[in-house]
Amino acid sequence: METEKRDVYDAESGHKPVDGVDVAHDETLISDAKHAADAEQRMTLMKAIKLYPKAIAWSVLLSSTLIMEGYDLALLGSLYASPVFNKKFGTYSAANDKWVVSAAWQSGLSNGARAGEIFGLIFAGWVSDRYGYKMTTIASLVLMIMFVFVLFFAPNVQVLVVGEVLCGIPWGAFQSVTPAYASEVAPVVLRPYLTTFINMCWVIGQFFAAAVNKGSVGRSDDWAYKIPFGVQWVWPVPILAGLFFAPESPWWHIRHGDREAAKASLLRLTSRNDPNFNVDETIAMIEHTNELEKRMKDGLTYRDCFKGIDLRRTEIVVGIWLVQTLGGQNLMGYFAYFLTQAGMDASNSFSLSMGQYALGMVGTAGSWFLMSRVGRRTIHFSGICCQLLILIIVGSLSFSNSNGSIWAIGGMLIVFTFVYDFTVGPVTYSLISELSSTRLKAKTIVLARAGYNASNIFVNVMTNYQLSSTAWNWGAKTAYFWAGTCLLSAVWVFFRLPEPKGRTYAELDLLFEHKVPARMFAETKIDPFSHQLGDDLKKMSESEHNLEKDVK
Template identity: 45%
Template sequence: MIPVSKITSDHDDATLVDDARAATEGEKNMTLAQGIRIYPKAILWSILISTCIAMEGYDLCLLGNFYAFPQFNRKFGHKLADGSYQVSAAWQAGLSNGANCGEIIGLFINGIVSERFGYKRTVLCCLVLMAALIAIPVTAESPNALLAYYLLAGIPWGIWQTLTISYASEVCPLALRGYLTTYVNFCWGLGQVIGVGVVKSQLGRDSDWAFRLPWALQWMWIAPLFIGVAFAPESPWLLVRKGKMEEAKRNLLRLTSPDRVADFDADKTLAMMQHTTAIEREITKGASYWDCFTGINLRRTEIVCMVWAIQNLSGNSFTGYSTYFFQQAGLPTSSAYDFAMGQYGINMIGVFGAWFLMSRGIGRRTLYLYGLCGLFVMLITIGCLAFVPDKHATAAAFATGGLMLGWATFYQLTVGTVCYSLVGEIPSRRLLIKTVALGRNAYNVVGIVCSVLTPYMVNPSAWDWKKLTAFFWGGICFLCIIYTYFRVPEPAGRSFAELDLLFEKGVSAREFAKANIDVFRSEESKNAAAAVEKDMRVDDGEVKV
């Protein structure tokens, strides 16, 4: 039972729609500086929870770099004719796919548990699970044990992959949404830089602890993250969807500093959330996985799935084996790790570059489309280096490394970073967690295929394509450009309710940025307001939601 004053605005004459309109206009007119002043605590909490992704970036970076690590190859690989040791292409694919399969399971679990138990409790449970699982690779004696670890560890990783984006998109206003959803990509880069640095530092160590210690260091993430997340506020959007308006208000106030801006009204912001949720209930009758594939949500689910799958299809899976690829391209092992560290450093810096471009008014769609064009050119150029004569092989190897760094720069400025903003904005709030989970699963399914193909392409004991691999991914990247032009819309500057109606009206992707729409005069808005009023049953001066 929730008092009426906790649901509506403090102004008795204000209606739900009026309050929602005022809050929506306030968000749309909010500058970046105002957003930082009003939501400083939301920024910090979002950054904290997103940092969980750094654990996944770190561990998967270890795995990819261990394939070029002599000590790891001696322990888990087999001896080749030239006397060197190599983990077979089959086991490389199997270990990488073990993580992908675990993530698929985790993503589907997250679509259910996060909505039911909340973001915070779900993160805490995953941290406890990871603390126990890290012991497996630290003591592993066979590839089988590593496979079991990556399959099980993939479950919490899969949950974090979508939960962090969902949380960031919900706790922050429109002015901050693009920055904090894309910060997730910075966390990937942070984990990768730390991971490759730790592996490189162990090159001189000859014992098994050269590869066991990097895994053991993962325990350093657990305690600080657990303590921080334990105090984090829950998403007000999630609480509104569950009808817990009083709790939603308390958490909204924990995320904001309303005293810094005179015209900020928490009740009106809650009215906007309630109005948007009601509109989505009018448009989408259910909130199950099946509902993601019905009506207008089918289009939204398709776009989210493709936007994330394109990350792998544009060549990302190819660069995920960068250290191993550099080594096979002719670089010394130490130089290969230097180039890899540079690439992962770009992964972090590129996020800030993407923020700069977005702050200059360049839309998500534009960045994504032109980024793919740049990646296509880079891949074709790398493929052409395969035809350089053998006498210039060393120069061609270093040129390949330079182009891979150029590819990473283009990728992180555009596709790699902007993807996280798109997948956090395009789904409806009601189906957000499930749609993002399906999208990331599309990424993982494509990743499984790529993880099978790529080791065979670059492994000298298999197909041994070396630089010619880039031609294959260049052709796939060209198809991604065509898809993006016709199907990916521009969500920048749109409220969640506006995006709902743009999809409801069937506006084409190329017209999203120019379309004029008034959410609060629409038939859906009127029906939503009526539905909210109907849901409120007065009982002894209180309202039950």
């Protein structure tokens, strides 16, 4: 007998009737939710793969939209090392006896895409809540196909900037939708793999950008840069064809009060071959978590992201993405340009770029193995500390102008890419999808990614002026600046980043409600069905919270 749809459910008091039905006395719903949560936490990786193969496939398809963003953002940084591109869109520099795109226009191109992404994020945050992740992605793919025409036929740098702004709009939508969808269609054990696959898509796009540039850099006509731009039409069509058949997130249906649609969606995401899987119990768990969050807060607006316990969750999710920009990872996107400014020829720099991104893919795959054994917080903090050390080494190597030093800098940046894609890069997507509440997930991710893109405007301006031979011309000494921001990031991570590994969304909700300090998340025991912290750790948690308040 299926559980009837309800609007209000108070699991804590157990005494609130709605429309003549004492829903809090419906012990079946609570029992089913608890049973599903326990089963999900006991589920092994292999069992999850066998039970959710279709969820994995649909999530991978949706996440592959970010191949395009990774491709273009890496492409733009690499094209600054292309002589034909510089002659078409740049100006002649008598001092350097070559054509260059000025630092100001480089910033305009890079930041145009970031500005467009902010608009796209805001658009997607509203549309995905109203129409779902699937329809938002389909609409964005159609826009993507249209806007690539502007890049391909751009007659001058001004139109090229307009094209980057327009393409940024669907890219921003992809950034918002993909982590939210990946985190909602699979159980706890699969969440880190599906969310971190997003980083793999970025790296795949970056690898293709380096490969296409490598293949076209020897051309002396306009196709040297038109081919790289035109390749962006390859991705949207097959993804669009597949997405028409994709199921919507069952969490989205529950938030809109449609239990039957949620059940149908969950059945399409799972295999029919497991007789032990109870779809009604899993739906009950989703309902319980949704109603638990409704009890903690009433609204679903952007303003609610800054109220009560969600203020802390918003700060953490925004901070995690700011660490990505301030940890020095921007040098990876400018890898080829960085090396040409250090004295390496363009062809060799593109070859090293391909090696860099190939190693990045290996690193992301390795992170899946790492996350099954080590907590997200540990991985993230260790990675940011390693990045800091590498940046200091790169800056120190800049004091030598020998050919060996230039290759050593290239080698260290490749190691930096591996470390980033093994730790900070992929685990970020897992953290932001797990630490935001389910009801405000899309909007929290929008705010966080908007903050990321806004900080990238600053980062791109700084990097362009630091590296450009027509501006500050710092060369590899640029790494020292980003080592400083990386140090500040490491301090923030240590004090503010909690550990969500192995937690259900309901458990995370209660940990935040009880204001458990970041460093106590992993050890604190909590029962989302009794709403109580473990007695043995409650006092320790309160003591740690008071200490953290004193530090702040």
